[in-house]
Amino acid sequence: MSKWLKQCRLELRMILRNPLFALLPVVYNLIFLFFIFSIQAAEKPGTFGDIFEFNAILHTLSLGPVMLLGIISVRRDIGKPSFEWNRSLPISFSMMMSAKYIVGQLYLLLFTLPAYTIMYFSLVRQPVPAEAVWRQYLQLMLQSEISYLVTLALAMLLAVCIGGRVVYLIGFCAWMFGTFFMDIFLISQMGWDMLRTFHLNQFFLSSDLMSGEIWGYDLYQSELAISWRFVLAFTVLMLVVSLLLINLKRPTMWIKWWWLGAFMSVLIAAAGLNSYLSLWQERSSAIREMLADPTLYSASSAYAADPSIPEVSLRPTISSYDISLKRRDDDRLQLSARMTIPASSWNKASVFPMTLHRDFHVERVNVKGNQVEYRRQGDQLSLVLPRDASGELEVIIEYFGKPGDYLPRETKKRSLFSIGGEVKLPSYMAWYPLAGEQSLYFKHGHPDDAINRAVSFRRMLFPPVDFSLTVEGYPNPVYASIREWSRDDGIQRFKGEQVEGVTLLGSRNLIQYHSPDIPAKMITTPYNMAYAQTQLEDFAQKYKYFSSWVSEMPKQDVQVFYSDSGYDVNPYNGYMESDLIISPVYYYYDFDVNSLPGEWMNALLFGNQNGFYRDGRKQQEDVRNVISSLFWYMYYREEKGLTDIQIEEQYSWARSVQFLFGWVDQETDPDKIRQKMVSQVAKAMKEGKTTQVKALLNEFYSAGLRLPDKQEAVYRPEEPVTYTQWQQRWNEIVESPGGK
Numbered sequence: 039m040s041k042w043l044k045q046c047r048l049e050l051r052m053i054l055r056n057p058l059f060a061l062l063p064v065v066y067n068l069i070f071l072f073f074i075f076s077i078q079a080a081e082k083p084g085t086f087g088d089i090f091e092f093n094a095i096l097h098t099l100s101l102g103p104v105m106l107l108g109i110i111s112v113r114r115d116i117g118k119p120s121f122e123w124n125r126s127l128p129i130s131f132s133m134m135m136s137a138k139y140i141v142g143q144l145y146l147l148l149f150t151l152p153a154y155t156i157m158y159f160s161l162v163r164q165p166v167p168a169e170a171v172w173r174q175y176l177q178l179m180l181q182s183e184i185s186y187l188v189t190l191a192l193a194m195l196l197a198v199c200i201g202g203r204v205v206y207l208i209g210f211c212a213w214m215f216g217t218f219f220m221d222i223f224l225i226s227q228m229g230w231d232m233l234r235t236f237h238l239n240q241f242f243l244s245s246d247l248m249s250g251e252i253w254g255y256d257l258y259q260s261e262l263a264i265s266w267r268f269v270l271a272f273t274v275l276m277l278v279v280s281l282l283l284i285n286l287k288r289p290t291m292w293i294k295w296w297w298l299g300a301f302m303s304v305l306i307a308a309a310g311l312n313s314y315l316s317l318w319q320e321r322s323s324a325i326r327e328m329l330a331d332p333t334l335y336s337a338s339s340a341y342a343a344d345p346s347i348p349e350v351s352l353r354p355t356i357s358s359y360d361i362s363l364k365r366r367d368d369d370r371l372q373l374s375a376r377m378t379i380p381a382s383s384w385n386k387a388s389v390f391p392m393t394l395h396r397d398f399h400v401e402r403v404n405v406k407g408n409q410v411e412y413r414r415q416g417d418q419l420s421l422v423l424p425r426d427a428s429g430e431l432e433v434i435i436e437y438f439g440k441p442g443d444y445l446p447r448e449t450k451k452r453s454l455f456s457i458g459g460e461v462k463l464p465s466y467m468a469w470y471p472l473a474g475e476q477s478l479y480f481k482h483g484h485p486d487d488a489i490n491r492a493v494s495f496r497r498m499l500f501p502p503v504d505f506s507l508t509v510e511g512y513p514n515p516v517y518a519s520i521r522e523w524s525r526d527d528g529i530q531r532f533k534g535e536q537v538e539g540v541t542l543l544g545s546r547n548l549i550q551y552h553s554p555d556i557p558a559k560m561i562t563t564p565y566n567m568a569y570a571q572t573q574l575e576d577f578a579q580k581y582k583y584f585s586s587w588v589s590e591m592p593k594q595d596v597q598v599f600y601s602d603s604g605y606d607v608n609p610y611n612g613y614m615e616s617d618l619i620i621s622p623v624y625y626y627y628d629f630d631v632n633s634l635p636g637e638w639m640n641a642l643l644f645g646n647q648n649g650f651y652r653d654g655r656k657q658q659e660d661v662r663n664v665i666s667s668l669f670w671y672m673y674y675r676e677e678k679g680l681t682d683i684q685i686e687e688q689y690s691w692a693r694s695v696q697f698l699f700g701w702v703d704q705e706t707d708p709d710k711i712r713q714k715m716v717s718q719v720a721k722a723m724k725e726g727k728t729t730q731v732k733a734l735l736n737e738f739y740s741a742g743l744r745l746p747d748k749q750e751a752v753y754r755p756e757e758p759v760t761y762t763q764w765q766q767r768w769n770e771i772v773e774s775p776g777g778k
Contacts, residue, residue, distance in 0.1 A: 041129060045137040052114065053107070053145050062103050063148035069096060070153040074160045084602045085166075086174070086565040089157065090249040094241035097182055098217045100149055101189050101238055105209045107145070108193025111138045113205070116198070116284060131284045139190065139277065146186045154179055161565075170251070170547060170564035177248075177255050185239035188269050191276040192216075192238075198280045213238070229446050232318045235265040247451065251563035252545035252601055257452075257460040264317060268310030275303040321444045328396075328479060328489050333416040337480040337495050353474040354383045354390060358504040361470055363542075365511030369457055372438045373398070375470055379431040383473070384423065390433075392419040393472040395454065398439035405433050417468060417478045435471055447488045459514040459546045465500060465539030465615065466493040473501070497648075500539035501753045507532040507540065516544030517561050519618035521595065537616035538753075543599065556581045558596040570600050577635035583677045584643060584669070587732045590740050591643065598638055614641040633692060636670075640694055643669065648747040650693070657707035660758035663697055664712050666743045668719055669735060670694035675723060682720060711761050722772050730772040737767065 053059050073092050077085055116134065158175050162168045196209055216238040224230050225242065234240060248254040255262070282296045290296075328334060360376040384390050394400070396417050403412045403421055413420040421433065441463065442455045454467040463469040468478055476499065477492040492498070505520055510529040519541045520534030534540070549567060551560040555578040562570040577598070585591055597618045614620075619641050621634065640647075643666075650663050657664070674680045674689065686699040698716045722731050742756040 042133050042137060045129060045133060046141050049111065049137050049141040050145070052111075053141065056110075059103070059107065059145070062100075063145075063152075066096065066100060066149050067152045067156065071156050074157050077160070078164070083566045083569045083600075085161075086251045086563070087249045087602055089174070090178075090241075091243070093178060094239075094243050097150075097185070097239055097241055098243070101185065101217060102210070102213050104142075104146060104186055104189045105193045105213045106206075107142055108190045109197040109205055109209050111142060112194050112197035112280075130290075132281055135194070135277070135281055135284070139194065142190050143183075143186060146183075146190070150179060150182045150186075154182075165568040167564045167567075173255075173547075181240060184266055184269060185241075188273045188276075189213075189216075189238050191273045191280075195276045195280045198283050218243070231446055231451075232315075235268055235314055240265070250602060251547045251565055253450075253455075253460055253462060256546055257455065257457055259458075261317060264310075264313050268307065268314050271303070271307040271310040275300075275307045278303045324443070325446075325489055328416075329481065329487070331416045333418055333475075334479055334481050334489075335477055335492075337482040337490065353499060353501075355380065355501045356383070356471075356473045356503055358506075359470065359540075360506045362508045363510070365456065365509075370438055370440050371398075371456055373436070373470070375435045375437075377433045377435070377471065379433060379473075381429045381431075384427075384431060388423055388425075389413075390421045390423055390431075391473075391475045392421065393417055393468045393474065393476045393478065394419045394435075394437065394470075395439075395441060395468045395478060397441045397443070397454075398437045398469075401436045401438065403433065403435050405431055407432075418475050419471065441467075441469060445489055445491070447482065447490055448494075453491050459512055459544055461512065461516050461542055461544035463542040465519070465541045466491070466498045469542070470540070472498075474499070497747075497749060498539075499749060502536040502538055505532075505534045505537050505540050507542075509542070512544060514544060514546050514548070515550070516542055517548065517550075517597070517599065517618075518542050519597075519616040519620075521597075521617050534616055538750075539615055541615055541618070541620075548601075553578055556596070557594075558598065560598050560600060562598075562600040563602070566600060566602060573600070573635050574598070577638050579677075580635060580639040580673070581642075583673055584639065587736070588643070588669075588739060589736050596638075596642060614646050636692065636694060640670075643743075645744040645746075647745040648750060649745040655706065657711045658709065658761040661711065661715065661761050661764050662738070662743050662745055662756075662759050664715050665735065665738050665759065665764070666745070667695050667697045668715065669739075671698060671716060671719060672728075672732070672735070675720075676728070682716075715764065718768060718772075727772055734767060734771045737771070738764075 070093075074089075077088065112135075116131070154175050158171050161171045192212060193209055196205055196212065200208055216236070220233060220237050221242050224233055225237070234242075247258055278296070278299050282300045285293055285296050356377050357380050358378040362374045364372045366372060379390065394417065400412060400414060400419065403410050405421065405424060405427060408424060410424060411422040413422070419435075423431070440456070442457070443453050444451050445453065452462070454463055454469060455461070456463060466478070468476070479489050480492045480495055482488045482490040507518060507520065508529065508531050509516055509518075512528070515525065516530065518532045519539070520532045520537055522530060523533050524531045532540075543561075545563075547563050548561055549564060551562065551567065551571060551574070552558075553560070553574050555575075558574065558577065558581070560570050560574050581596075594617060599618055599620045619638050621638060647663070647666070670692075671685070674685045674695070680688070682699075685695060689695050690699045697712050719731055722728070738759060741759070744754070744756060746754050746756055
C-alpha cells in the first residue's frame, strides 16, 4: 500500500508541475465564476436551461485536456521505449496504471467541484430554493464525473495501443468525434438517438432532453441508469484491456488472470450494452407497429389537411365524464371512466366509435350496467351497443396502462408519460376516451417512415363537457386544466363545467404560488419562481384594470402554468385550455418585448381567439377582432396614459393592437375600417365619453368576442358583428345625447 501511495504522490507531482495542467482548473473555474455571477434569476426566465447549456459547452471543452492528460500520463513512463528500464522496478503495471487513473480523477475534481460549489452558493443567495439547486448540483456532478471516468480510460487505452506522437492526433479526433460530431451530425441531424450513450459526456449542445427543470433528469432517470451502467462497464473494460496489453510486454505469472479479467469485462460490458439495446429495441418495435397500423393517416392526406372530414357537426359527442385515476408503485395507471352519451349522439347505432391511446388496455366495458363487447385497433375503440339500448347511455370503461411513446423526429421525443411524479397527459393524446375516431399520430416523412403527433398538423375536437376527475397515488401534487376542488391524503379532486379537453401535468419541481392581489395561481418551477412573481404582479395590474369595468369578465380563479421545459403542452390550441393558461417560456414575449402578462390577460378575456384573423373575410363583414383590440386600446390610453403615437411606436407589434396601427391590409380592409373605429374611440375619449365607450364595448363583449374558428363554432357558436352593426350601436350609445 505504501508503494502505491508513493506512486500516487509521484503522479500528482508530475501533473501539478506541468504549467498547463496547473493553470487549466483555474481558468475553468474563473470562466464558470464570471458566468454564474452574471445570472440574475429574478430578472429573466430560463436560468436552469442557461446554466445547463453553458455547462454543456464548458464541460465538453474540458474533455480535451482530459484526453491529453490520459495520453501524457501513459507515454511519460510506460509508452516510451526509452523508459523500458522501469519494467525492472518492483512496481507492477497494475499499480502504476491504477495510480495514474485515480490521481487523474482526483485532479479532475479541481474542475467540477469548485465550479459547481460556486454555482450552488451563488444561486441559493438568489431567490432559488436550496433544495432545487442541490438536486442540480448532484445531477451535474454525477454526470460530469462519469464522463471523466470514461474519457480518461479511453485516452489511456489509446496511449497503450498507439505508439508515436500520432496518438495525440488520434486523441484529438476521438474527442471531437465523441462530442461535437456525434452530437450535431449523428444524433441531431441523422436522428440516431441510440448513440447517445456513446457520447463522451452526454451533455448535448444542439438538443437535450435534460435541460428543463421539469421532465428532465427525473423523467429519464431509468434510461440514464441503464446507460451509465454500460458506460461504467465499458470504462472497466478499457482499463483491463490496457493493463492486459501492457503486461503482454513483459513476462508475468498473472497473465492468465488478466486474460480472464478481460474476458469477464467483455461479458459485463456486453450485458450492459444488451440492456441498453433492449430499451431501443422496444422503442423501435413500437414505431414499426405504428407504421404498420392501417388506421394511421399520412400527414399529407386530406384528413390531415381538413379535420372536418367527416363533418364536425355529425361527430358523436359525450356530455359528461367522471374519471378515477390511480397510479401504482410500478407506474401503471389504473383508470375508470364513467361517461354519459346523449341519445342524439348515438342515434340507435349498433357501434359507438371512440379514441383511446394505444398504450392503455381496456379491461371491461359496461353500458347501462351490462358488460358489452368492444373492438380495438391502434387508438380506435369501438363499443358494441346492446340491441335494446335506448335513450341516454351511461358507459363505464375500465382500463390500465403505462402511457409513454418515443418519437425520434420530435424535438422532445415524448408526447405523454407518467413516470414517478413526472406527468404529462395532454388532452390531445386521449389519455381518457374521446368521442369519435380522432387521429393521435400521423405518418410523416418521405416515404412515410416516421411518426409525428397529429396535433402538430391540426387541431383536435373537444366538444364542451362536464368533467370530474379524481387522482391518487402520485408522490407530488399534479395540476389539471380544470379547477381543483379538494386535496387530502394524497387524493386530489378536480371539476369543470363545459370544458374543452382536460390536461394533467405534474413534476417534483413544480411549485404553486398564490397571488395576494387577485384570484390567481402561478404554477411554475423553482428557478423561474422569482421572475414569475414579477410577471404575476404585472398580470394583477392588468386584471384589476379590466375587472373594474368589464362587467362579464370571468371571475373564477386563474391558473397560469409557466415553465421552460421545452415541451409544448398544447402546441396548437394556444394559451388557454379550459381553466388553465398554458404558457411556456417564449423568447419573443419574455425577452424581446416582455409582454407575457398581456398575453395571459388576453387569453382570460377572449380565450384563444383561433379565428382572430378571419381567414380572408372582408373586415366590414366582421369587426369582432377590432372590437377586442379596442379593449387594449382603452388600457394603453387610460391605464398607461399613452397617446396614439406612443401606442403605435411601442406596441404595434402586439396582436392586441396591431390591427389598429401596425396591420395594413388593402385586400381585406380597403376602406380602412380599423383606423376609422380607433379614431372614433379616440375622439369620444377626448370628448369625455369614456363611460359610453366602455358601455358599448361591454355590450359586444357580452354578445361574444372569443372569435372561435370553424370547428369551435360548431359547439360554441358566435355571431359576427358587421361594421354596420357597430356604427348603429355607436350612434345609439355614444353619439346619442341620451346615450348610456
